[in-house]
Amino acid sequence: MSAAVTETGPQTMFKTVLIANRGEIACRVIRTLRSMGIRSVAVYSDADAGARHVRLADAAVRLGPAAAAQSYLDIDAVLDAARTTGAEAIHPGYGFLAENAAFAQACADAGIVFIGPEAESIRVMGDKITAKNAVEARGVPTVPGIAKPGMDNDALAAAAPGIGYPLLIKPSAGGGGKGMHVVESEDQLATSLKAARREAAASFGDDTLFLERYVTTPRHIEVQVLADAHGHVIHLGERECSLQRRHQKVIEEAPSPLLDEATRARIGEAACETARSVGYRGAGTVEFIVPADSPDEFFFMEMNTRLQVEHPVTEEITGVDLVEQQLRIAAGKVLELDQEDIVLDGHSIETRIYAEDPSAGFLPTGGLVEHVRHPEGEGVRVDTALEDGLSVSIDYDPMLAKVITWGRDREEARAxxxxxxxxxxxxxxxTNVEFLRALLELPAVVAGDLDTGLIAREFDSIDFAEPGEREFREAALLMDAARGSSADPWRRRDGWRLGAPAARRFPLVAADGTSRTVLLSGTVDAPAVVVEGDAGPEANTETNTEPDAGRAGSLPALVRRRGQDVTVTIGGVGRSFTAVVGPEGVQLTRLGALFDIRRVHADHSIQGEAESNPSLASPMPGTVLLTPVADGDVVAEGDPVIVVEAMKMEHVIRSTVAGTVALHAAVGDAVSRGQALAVITPVEHESEEEA
Structure with a gap:
């Protein structure tokens, strides 16, 4: 599509803009470009060739293979795509090249507008040490600590006692909580410094670290700013981002339930002063730590020189389209908003949908999206790139979508x-959908009594759903239906025979080990259901004869078959469920919880070396990053054996027994969830053989 030039002032708005990103943020930017009549260009890797943002854009250019370094992080490839498509400007989204000063400079050198601040502003604020020194010079309060370039681990360890414990190790580059470590005591410091340097180097290509006092019960408050190239700077209120796991946000809201009007004005002005300290231009976010027990105090943490993931909550309460403002500022226009124009209306909350398993320590998951259902309704917004058939790989961040709600007050938005x-x-x-819903129901969250340690502190009190008889009944009925109900009685697989149909027996087991046996009699269209107790040999057997156990109308209709196989997608009605079902298993989602229920066969057993010796399996799909031990080494219980990395997260797999290591994977190997990575032969087995 060829868009007309959009005139909104003495400068000319862009005709074509390239989005150097992927997923939901690329879709989000395209939405605003379309509303402004600006042609959009998407870029993609081989992994994203069929992605939603590629289809939404007016044009799309392949960058390279799935690996980000060979596609989304390839500056030359992105610039070539802009030149080829005639894009006058590039919107970087967030992540990837969004805060890369070299990329911003390369755009300027190529005569292409970078929709963001100038390279020097990114450089100063991208280095947390120089940023801290820059804002301190402007009178902005900062967290006490030691922040000097070039300090090695010995120098940091020597400075630590002067700061006191607990302290926080932070990388000077990057963000998103990567490489950050809370150190409670001196004996943890050396190990944590090594891990932080390795993570910082891997994530940002810079292993510079510094130390700060760890503020107990900290609240993470950030302020959205807009600044044009003509010296005008305003803020759009604050966002509360205290609900975090592993220093990464999962729920954000605006405004913060903590701040009063006076503190809101002071922290907003401090954010504006931070932007002025580097001659900032564009949309940016200034992050502060606020002690929960002293809400009128705040300390500068860092400035994110880009659009934030959580920007929608600010848009919802101010009515300002931040992407539109970015485009206008990048085009050289004067900011038409004054501080008094910014009025906060109501309350907004955002939840981030991640491909991760909260019950397994938030380990990344991923795979094929068999079916997705997004919410709708008054005050509900969804920013997403999710759709049926999408393959979620480990090559990129695990965030899949964002659900945003608005209400007249906080409780309405939360409900x-x-x-x-x-x-x-x-x-x-x-995914983490069930966890997010349960988190929002915690009394502390309902009351707005938040801090960054709340999730870790309250995690054990969150009840994750377990499959009950209802889920097992539905799984058996759906599997029975998926086996086929041909009109030809000789081809039916439902126990049809002359006289009464034979009962169909479904021994089932869920992913958490819960098991039941379901007996179905009658026809597929009108079954009778009996659920026996736990299928284990020592279990007491109970029979469920609820009147509605096999109610034919309780299940939604089959709506789609996938190709020639027997897997079908089930569409839920209202708040019932959504499921994907085959004759041997069901994945059923209710209230955000995913139940994976499979049929157990008589010949099901575990074979191989891991049957008798402790096997270390990968808890997530990923890549082997390190093997601290060699094949044949003897390890003690708890020793690290292998390190797997996925979606910007490292997981150390430790030996469960003392014994000899047999490695089944090497550094650089791509591994799947549950894949055996090593087997430990216990020492007592060896001694018996030697004897």
Missing amino acids: RMVAALENTAVVGFT
């Missing part, structure tokens, strides 16, 4: 979010 998550389903692999 709408709980209802929205109840109507959200991602079938195919485990």
